[in-house]
Amino acid sequence: MLFEPFEFSGMRLKNHVVSVPVVSNLATEDGFVTDNLIDRYTRIAGGGIGWIIIEDVVVISRKSPYNLRIWDDQFTPGLKRLTEAVHKVPGAKIGIQLGHFLKISMKGYRQKVEDLAKEDINQIIEDHLQAAIRVEKAGFDSIEWDAESCMTLSQFLSLLNKRTDEYGGSLENRLRIVMEIYEVTRKALGKGFVLGVRINGDDLVMGGEYTPPFYGDLNEACCRWNRLSINLLRRPMGRCTTSKTRRTSFGLYRLFRAPVLAQGLGPRWCKRLPC
Ligand SMILES: Cc1cc2nc3c(=O)[nH]c(=O)nc-3n(C[C@H](O)[C@H](O)[C@H](O)COP(=O)(O)O)c2cc1C
Numbered sequence: 001m002l003f004e005p006f007e008f009s010g011m012r013l014k015n016h017v018v019s020v021p022v023v024s025n026l027a028t029e030d031g032f033v034t035d036n037l038i039d040r041y042t043r044i045a046g047g048g049i050g051w052i053i054i055e056d057v058v059v060i061s062r063k064s065p066y067n068l069r070i071w072d073d074q075f076t077p078g079l080k081r082l083t084e085a086v087h088k089v090p091g092a093k094i095g096i097q098l099g100h101f102l103k104i105s106m107k108g109y110r111q112k113v114e115d116l117a118k119e120d121i122n123q124i125i126e127d128h129l130q131a132a133i134r135v136e137k138a139g140f141d142s143i144e145w146d147a148e149s150c151m152t153l154s155q156f157l158s159l160l161n162k163r164t165d166e167y168g169g170s171l172e173n174r175l176r177i178v179m180e181i182y183e184v185t186r187k188a189l190g191k192g193f194v195l196g197v198r199i200n201g202d203d204l205v206m207g208g209e210y211t212p213p214f215y216g217d218l219n220e221a222c223c224r225w226n227r228l229s230i231n232l233l234r235r236p237m238g239r240c241t242t243s244k245t246r247r248t249s250f251g252l253y254r255l256f257r258a259p260v261l262a263q264g265l266g267p268r269w270c271k272r273l274p275c
Contacts, residue, residue, distance in 0.1 A: 073134065
């Protein structure tokens with residue numbers, strides 16, 4: 001089963017094995033692709049992985065040394081070189097993870113979603129859109145928005161988002177920015193492009209996701225995403241796997257008609273998956 005081909009939303013995978021994003025720090029200090037980075041991903045592809053989702057690629061110019069970047073057209077040729085190298089491996093697919101983070105200072109200041117003005121939110125949406133246009137030009141097979149850990153989109157989704165406008169509070173409001181990014185991206189890239197979102201299995205903070213109300217909310221969020229053509233939902237558990245996160249991930253398989261990628265499920269759980 002694991003090594004059998006699989007097709008969804010027009011993307012044919014040669015097997016069910018996916019390499020998940022892990023920041024490599026192999027980009028240049030300014031965020032350009034290097035030969036070492038290409039070597040890393042072509043080796044992974046050469047090992048037989050069906051679908052590689054590369055490390056977080058930053059959609060803004062904010063300082064973040066050695067992380068891959070896509071906030072300007074100057075990054076597209078390097079990323080194209082990377083996809084072309086991976087595509088030389090027969091059947092290999094390569095997706096990108098797009099990331100946006102808020103300001104963090106060495107002195108301890110951490111910007112919160114509550115600090116953002118409406119223009120800042122519009123800019124975040126625009127940054128994701130422009131990045132997506134470059135992604136297509138660079139030849140990637142899919143996009144995944146990084147809405148986990150403490151990334152900006154994750155902070156909007158979280159119950160800890162205490163904004164009082166249309167971007168905070170109710171589930172509908174907390175989902176709004178992801179929905180808006182989805183809508184502009186889908187319009188720009190068309191129906192055939194695989195789009196996905198990676199969300200937390202557990203925020204691991206008091207009052208964050210996984211408190212009982214969010215459990216219900218999350219199910220509702222997935223139902224809504226189901227009705228759009230978000231083609232993939234990914235719920236990391238990984239290092240933080242607990243029986244609770246395993247159970248919710250398992251539940252999502254039943255709920256979400258598009259493919260769900262889960263980490264941390266051992267053979268006992270995998271056998272029960274309806275795939
Ligand atoms: C060094 C490092 C970098 C990572 N970078 C990313 C990343 O860019 N994007 C992301 O979604 N997850 C990232 N992760 C999380 C991994 O994708 C994965 O969820 C985690 O390593 C657990 O994997 P496991 O389930 O195989 O144990 C990173 C993890 C590590 C250790």
